[in-house]
Structures are given as structure tokens and as C-alpha cells.
Amino acid sequence: MKGFRKDITAWIIIVLAVAVIFYLYNHLQANRYIDHGEDEPMPEELHPIVEEKTETLIEKASTININVVITDTVRTKKEQRELYEQGRSEGGQVVTHARGGESYHNYGLAIDYALRNHDGDIIWDTNYDGNNNGESDWFEVADIAKELGFKWGGDGNFKDYPHLQMDFGLSINQLQQGLRPKKEAPEE
The missing domain is CATH 3.30.1380.10 (Muramoyl-pentapeptide Carboxypeptidase; domain 2)
Structure with a gap:
């Protein structure tokens, strides 16, 4: 039973780590872009x-x-x-x-x-x-x-x-x- 608990704990830690990485990645991406939606007019000059x-x-x-x-x-x-x-x-x-x-x-x-x-x-x-x-x-x-x-x-x-x-x-x-x-x- 002890080995089972260690396995479950390890998997919980892995899943949480992946969730945190996913959240941070998406948060950083959100800071790089602006979402204007499909109605955004086309740019008239270079970025x-x-x-x-x-x-x-x-x-x-x-x-x-x-x-x-x-x-x-x-x-x-x-x-x-x-x-x-x-x-x-x-x-x-x-x-x-x-x-x-x-x-x-x-x-x-x-x-x-x-x-x-x-x-x-x-x-x-x-x-x-x-x-x-x-x-x-x-x-x-x-x-x-x-x-x-x-x-x-x-x-x-x-x-x-x-x-x-x-x-x-x-x-x-x-x-x-x-x-x-x-x-x-x-x-x-």
C-alpha cells in the first residue's frame, strides 16, 4: 500500500506541475498578443x-x-x-x-x-x-x-x-x- 501512495503522490505532483506550466505558458502568451476579434481592420502600416x-x-x-x-x-x-x-x-x-x-x-x-x-x-x-x-x-x-x-x-x-x-x-x-x-x- 505504501508503494501505491508514493505512485499516486508522484502522479499528482506531475499533473500539478504540468498544469502550472500550461497556465504560465498561456499567461505569457496572453501578454504578447492583443485579441481584437475577426472584425479588426487590416493594418495600413508596418508593425x-x-x-x-x-x-x-x-x-x-x-x-x-x-x-x-x-x-x-x-x-x-x-x-x-x-x-x-x-x-x-x-x-x-x-x-x-x-x-x-x-x-x-x-x-x-x-x-x-x-x-x-x-x-x-x-x-x-x-x-x-x-x-x-x-x-x-x-x-x-x-x-x-x-x-x-x-x-x-x-x-x-x-x-x-x-x-x-x-x-x-x-x-x-x-x-x-x-x-x-x-x-x-x-x-x-
Whole structure:
């Protein structure tokens, strides 16, 4: 009987520990996000943290002689739908698999970038090495961005080399339901 009591006590302690961990995890998550519900209007500008990190990205790249140009930030659902149709019902090459409301751009959490060469032209050449260090400037920018907390579209299955996003741990489904990251950095 004594062994049975020890087993029950051990299981009670484990269950309580799991419950406390679950509660703390959910409490911390609640402090990171704001739930606006499905009627929340779409953002019209970049999330402040994304905007700040974008500026830092441009500055850091310039210190190694790379001129980064931001080519796209927030998109409306309509703009996203039009991009989605490219290469499908419209001419051109497929550039996205995200429909309207399915892109982090729609929520102010993503940017697209390109490079400006020494002649002042905006280029999309991922092999360009304008700072002549033997490395692709494009990939150097992606590495800087990842150090700043961005996720890079070049790492996904569908290679979207110009794309950088900060999802703050939120899925597109959660964003569609109205969950949004807070405007300031979460307290650790």
C-alpha cells in the first residue's frame, strides 16, 4: 500500500506541475498578443518593431557597402489577390502562393527588398556581389535580417528571396481571427 501512495503522490505532483506550466505558458502568451476579434481592420502600416528592424537592416547593410531598397511593405487584401493571380489567371510568373488575407504583408509584418547597384539601378540579381567580398550581397542581407529576428523567404519550400517577415509566433489563421502582436517588444 505504501508503494501505491508514493505512485499516486508522484502522479499528482506531475499533473500539478504540468498544469502550472500550461497556465504560465498561456499567461505569457496572453501578454504578447492583443485579441481584437475577426472584425479588426487590416493594418495600413508596418508593425513598429518590424519598421524599426527594417531601418536597422538597411543601416547594417550599408556598413558593408550594400544598398538595400525596400520594395514592398503592407499590402491590402485586394493587392494580395492581384499578386496571387499573377501567373495564374493573369500573365507573368507566379510570385506568391498567398491569397488575400493569407500573407504577413496584409498584417504589416513583412517586407520585400531588392538591391541598388553602383549605377543606381534596382536589381533582383541574387548573385550580385557589389561590395566585392566574394559573397552574394542578397544572401548577406538575408543573414543580417535573420540576426535581427526576421524569417527569410529564401529558406522556405517556395523560394521567395525578396521576402522577410516577423510573425511574432502567430500563424496566418490566428491573424485572420484578429490576434495581433503588441506594438512594443514583449517583456521577457
